[in-house]
Amino acid sequence: xxxxxxxxxxxxxxxxxxxxxxxxxxxxxxxxxxxxxxxxxxxxxxxxxxxxxxxxxxxxxxxxxxxxxxxxxxxxxxxxxxxxxxxxxxxxxxxxxxxxxxxxxxxxxxxxxxxxxxxxxxxxxxxxxxxxxxxxxxxxxxxxxxxxxxxxxxxxxxxxxxxxxxxxxxxxxxxxxxxxxxxxxxxxxxxxxxxxxxxxxxxxxxxxxxxxxxxxxxxxxxxxxxxxxxxxxxxxxxxxxxxxxxxxxxxxxxxxxxxxxxxxxxxxxxxxxxxxxxxxxxxxxxxxxxxx
Amino acid sequence: xxxxxxxxxxxxxxxxxxxxxxxxxxxxxxxxxxxxxxxxxxxxxxxxxxxxxxxxxxxxxxxxxxxxxxxxxxxxxxxxxxxxxxxxxxxxxxxxxxxxxxxxxxxxxxxxxxxxxxxxxxxxxxxxxxxxxxxxxxxxxxxxxxxxxxxxxxxxxxxxxxxxxxxxxxxxxxxxxxxxxxxxxxxxxxxxxxxxxxxxxxxxxxxxxxxxxxxxxxxxxxxxxxxxxxxxxxxxxxxxxxxxxxxxxxxxxxxxxxxxxxxxxxxxxxxxxxxxxxxxxxxxxxxxxxxx
Numbered sequence: 400x401x402x403x404x405x406x407x408x409x410x411x412x413x414x415x416x417x418x419x420x421x422x423x424x425x426x427x428x429x430x431x432x433x434x435x436x437x438x439x440x441x442x443x444x445x446x447x448x449x450x451x452x453x454x455x456x457x458x459x460x461x462x463x464x465x466x467x468x469x470x471x472x473x474x475x476x477x478x479x480x481x482x483x484x485x486x487x488x489x490x491x492x493x494x495x496x497x498x499x500x501x502x503x504x505x506x507x508x509x510x511x512x513x514x515x516x517x518x519x520x521x522x523x524x525x526x527x528x529x530x531x532x533x534x535x536x537x538x539x540x541x542x543x544x545x546x547x548x549x550x551x552x553x554x555x556x557x558x559x560x561x562x563x564x565x566x567x568x569x570x571x572x573x574x575x576x577x578x579x580x581x582x583x584x585x586x587x588x589x590x591x592x593x594x595x596x597x598x599x600x601x602x603x604x605x606x607x608x609x610x611x612x613x614x615x616x617x618x619x620x621x622x623x624x625x626x627x628x629x630x631x632x633x634x635x636x637x638x639x640x641x642x643x644x645x646x647x648x649x650x651x652x653x654x655x656x657x658x659x660x661x662x663x664x665x666x667x668x669x670x671x672x673x674x675x676x677x678x679x680x681x682x683x684x685x686x687x688x689x690x691x
Numbered sequence: 692x693x694x695x696x697x698x699x700x701x702x703x704x705x706x707x708x709x710x711x712x713x714x715x716x717x718x719x720x721x722x723x724x725x726x727x728x729x730x731x732x733x734x735x736x737x738x739x740x741x742x743x744x745x746x747x748x749x750x751x752x753x754x755x756x757x758x759x760x761x762x763x764x765x766x767x768x769x770x771x772x773x774x775x776x777x778x779x780x781x782x783x784x785x786x787x788x789x790x791x792x793x794x795x796x797x798x799x800x801x802x803x804x805x806x807x808x809x810x811x812x813x814x815x816x817x818x819x820x821x822x823x824x825x826x827x828x829x830x831x832x833x834x835x836x837x838x839x840x841x842x843x844x845x846x847x848x849x850x851x852x853x854x855x856x857x858x859x860x861x862x863x864x865x866x867x868x869x870x871x872x873x874x875x876x877x878x879x880x881x882x883x884x885x886x887x888x889x890x891x892x893x894x895x896x897x898x899x900x901x902x903x904x905x906x907x908x909x910x911x912x913x914x915x916x917x918x919x920x921x922x923x924x925x926x927x928x929x930x931x932x933x934x935x936x937x938x939x940x941x942x943x944x945x946x947x948x949x950x951x952x953x954x955x956x957x958x959x960x961x962x963x964x965x966x967x968x969x970x971x972x973x974x975x976x977x978x979x980x981x982x983x
Contacts, residue, residue: 652980
């Protein structure tokens with residue numbers, strides 16, 4: 400029986416931990432929110448008083464925290480790493496910049512533990528349905544060790560490379576494509592608006608042509624609404640395209656499209672619309688062009 | 692029985708004209724290439740000695756020429772417009788800038804004829820299989836008149852607006868999305884290359900995630916080949932993103948992503964790679980970054 404420590408029981412983490420419990424794993428969880436700990440407990444999980452307590456005697460320590468700084472705080476300041484079994488594995492599943500993941504991995508190695516760099520995509524829906532995509536990098540041995548845990552969380556589990564940071568880079572590339580795809584739909588619709596083309600017909604045509612993308616079909620309809628329900632906020636892409644650009648700086652890669660797209664999300668956030676649905680990046684274009 | 696004059700029997704035009712013949716239309720064609728005229732004749736079409744001869748007594752004059760300048764030359768200098776029946780319709784199906792289409796339409800109207808702005812997408816494969824997408828703008832009456840002809844050429848025939856130029860704008864938007872989608876895949880792959888991620892696994896993951904696009908799935912595999920077969924050349928997007936940017940200038944719309952993508956295709960062409968497959972825009976990124 401594998402004992403899993405789960406730190407970070409937010410919108411993604413809680414359903415992930417619940418799926419582990421449903422598959423028979425022993426889960427000890429920690430989060431700052433006592434409400435999240437209540438939920439975990441009611442699903443059969445153990446409520447830990449700290450990240451270090453959760454990690455004690457665990458085989459796998461999953462970090463589903465907000466960012467790299469939180470992961471570092473949990474591991475190195477909170478004492479979770481030292482509490483972990485010496486043959487235990489740290490699974491860093493939060494979205495972090497590749498260079499930060501490399502650096503964290505180095506410190507984990509120095510402390511005599513192993514790490515698997517394993518961010519996810521698929522959102523809250525994927526977390527709940529256990530259909531996440533998991534992009535894992537680390538030694539083959541470490542990957543094989545943690546694979547049963549990943550299989551309980553997602554149905555598309557990939558070993559993308561042996562080097563820590565490569566998983567984070569795949570996730571980074573994923574966000575680069577997603578963010579630019581949303582922004583370019585906004586750019587295209589804003590252009591069409593200038594000559595009064597019916598955007599509904601335009602969307603229908605584009606959805607069935609070589610111009611289609613997953614984001615066009617998902618965010619396109621919401622761009623036609625003035626104030627759609629928030630599925631994912633503008634500020635998520637302010638952060639994630641920020642990570643993309645950091646990865647470009649760290650590796651010295653030119654990213655002209657990602658940089659331009661980031662500006663449009665950033666400006667939306669600057670106008671006070673960071674909590675709006677990310678489809679509303681179209682307002683940056685409409686504002687810039689002086690349309691309606 | 693509808694008599695169709697077909698000017699421009701290239702890679703797209705010839706199979707389109709052949710489909711019209713197969714559906715029972717009377718087709719009189721013209722092209723500078725006598726080989727193309729031979730092909731048309733062997734399929735049962737009439738070989739005209741000039742565009743004006745092809746247009747004589749035609750109900751519909753289809754222009755499938757290279758650009759707006761050629762369309763103008765055929766209509767106004769070659770005498771095709773005057774040769775057309777007074778109740779005849781000009782179907783401008785070539786990809787042209789929206790503003791040029793508007794201007795041509797104005798001259799056609801002054802000459803007492805009607806025009807339908809009706810560019811296509813779907814490429815040579817769509818032209819052959821009669822599965823083109825046709826984005827038609829013009830009065831409802833004119834659209835209805837020409838609809839049977841369009842139905843012989845494509846299976847996704849849309850009336851996108853009443854105003855000439857709106858069809859061209861939908862096609863322009865289509866090309867904006869297609870061009871940026873190709874370039875952003877190249878940008879993403881070039882970034883991943885920097886940390887040695889296996890691009891085949893990356894492509895597999897992205898194809899099944901929210902990062903997917905039609906172009907990712909189509910051009911992505913060809914980006915991994917050093918010298919793939921040419922399905923569509925770099926120079927096509929040098930031209931088409933050029934039209935996109937012209938449309939942005941004409942309507943005064945900011946297009947930061949399209950402009951950045953255009954630079955990468957342009958530079959590829961400048962390095963003498965304009966005839967390469969458009970997936971090879973990735974070489975612009977690799978060259979820029981000094982990768983391999």
